[in-house]
Amino acid sequence: MEIKALIQNLREELHRHNYNYYALDAPTISDFEFDTKLKQLQELELQHPEFFDENSPTQRVGGTITKNFQTLVHEHRMYSLDNSYSKEDLLDWEVKIQKFLGSDSLQYTCELKYDGASISITYENGILVKAVTRGDGIQGDDVTNNVKTIKSIPLKVTGNFPKKFDIRGEIILPIEGFEKMNQELLDKGEQPYSNPRNTASGSLKLQDSSEVAKRPLDCLLYFIIGEDLPFTTQFEGLQAARNWGFKVPTQSRLANNIEEVLEFIAYWDVHRHDLPYETDGVVIKVNDFNQQNELGYTAKSPRWAIAYKFKSEQARTILKSIDYQVGRTGAITPVANLEPVQLAGTIVKRASLHNADQIAKLDVRIGDEVFVEKGGEIIPKIVGIAQRNTHSTPTEYISHCPECHTELIRKEGEAQHYCPNFYGCPPQIIGRIQHYISRKAMDIEGLGGETVALLFKNELVKDYSDLYELKIEQLIPLERMAQKSAENLVNGIQKSKEVPFERVLFALGIRYVGETVAKKLAHHYKNIDALAQASMMDLILVDEIGERIAQSVLEFFENENNIKIIERLKGFGIQFERVEIYNPNATTLLQDKIFVVSGVFEQFSRDELKKAIEENGGKVASSISSKTDFVLAGDNMGPAKLEKATKLGIKIISENDFCTMIAKSHLHND
Structure with a gap:
């Protein structure tokens, strides 16, 4: 057999054994036999570099150094899931x-919801x-270089696959592998990792892919998207x-x-x-793709899928003190400082207390032993009293901004307390600027939240x-600011003048005006002056704008400080008018x-028809x-919709x- 064919046959055989071992958990040869064949392939590839293939099983060991991880736009957006408990x-979801x-x-x-780091892998x-x-x-x-070291992810696929597709999954660290890694660290007298999920996520950002290859990472795949x-x-x-x-789990x-x-x-x-x-x-x-397509997406999530979260584990610990944090809208959030405790794989030191009503309802006091759980929150929350401290006294909610x-x-009618000093309270000022520069708002490159705080501190x-x-x-x-980073920051600020009106409107930080509402208001009013002059009734008549949002918009434009800031921003060239793209075919x-x-x-997709x-x-x-x-009806239209349309004539x-x-x-876009 000629060398090229021998190398190719060995690669295909080793790919197959990799799949049997890592994806099916059903090896057909011993580890010794596999290693022998892998070594034979390595030697042949060294002797014949003209047959190098980056997708060879020998390349799984890594070795590529990535100094900076390039940011790429997903061809197909990765949505998050709505949660249910x-x-x-x-x-209720099914009825909807x-x-x-x-x-x-x-x-x-x-399907089981795997607790790992989400990944999108493209195959061509x-x-x-x-x-x-x-x-x-x-x-x-x-x-890419780090993911290629994970042996359960095929470098090449076989069978009846499309020319191009993305497959989504979770990169995980199995419990046994995680415990082994931690034991090795403990044996060296080093700090162990906190939990498998964070360790898996952190592994993907290691600069040396050979270090990633040493970690027992796995990948469980669950969704394919493509044409x-x-x-x-x-x-x-x-x-x-x-x-x-x-490797697709069989529990589905x-x-x-x-x-x-x-x-x-x-x-x-x-x-x-x-x-x-x-x-x-x-x-x-929802199993059927046609029904998935018809249901579509909200701004954040697919309507056709939902996650059911298992009830969180609870832990008992001592409440040491309560801090009160001030948000960018002035809302006060009480946060409990706890005696550190292990909870669902992490060490918990802080927990949310939500508001004054929750503190009063639980009658939670400093010195009490409390129940803490995660319950889907970003930070854990206190859910009850485990044991009252006989010397504790009732908690008095603060009366003044901390x-x-x-x-x-x-x-x-509102649960939270607010600091009304909107233009003089430092966390509110810093928070509004941090919101303004954020990715979904003005997306100012070179400027982060810490730098904003530093700029404010230095007046x-x-x-x-x-x-x-x-x-x-x-x-x-300024601290940690060199010539180049200062130039990047100033350039990033200047570039933000190109950001379109709907994102500028979101960036202003009007209470209750999120991304979707900002788009609707920008589309309806076309410019900031028309929006500023709108009445309560005008606003409520806009699709999906309720009384609460309308009142907040009115209050924002009634404030002289806001008007002055907007006028100033206009002078700097910020986009306060919606740019209508001229379509010569529009009628x-x-x-x-x-x-x-x-x-x-x-002939056309639903999106193309809607656009038309x-x-x-x-x-x-x-x-x-x-x-x-x-009703523009295609195949597989729901019978109830057909019946309703017929009934209404x-x-x-x-x-x-x-x-x-x-x-x-x-x-078409001809």
């Missing part, structure tokens, strides 16, 4: 999606080309991924109704402790408009017509009502009917 939450689809005929795929022509961390869901870090997928359901996708060579189950989902949850709530890795819940997904000493206020900024007058020579004397043909788009289409409707003056609604003018049109209403070219 009870049977009632799941039943059945109503949305107009169908009660649903199957679900139930069956070859692993990149691996990107979840990041903020829009973009993440390129960790021309050779399956139409989530459950079929899991089986396809197994056939291609991925196809459920024909919500009762079967609840049975799956009840079983794993008990048996999860028998697994070799950590899991904190169950993910339930930072600026202004008397606190509490509005009727260089007192509000976010001051950022635009910063000079390099003012910045260089008013569908002006004031309301469409509901439902089903699967042959809006570009020609129409409006797209998510559900059928008496105000609907047309709404005209149902096909894809071809729609194309006769407007020029077909309008659906």
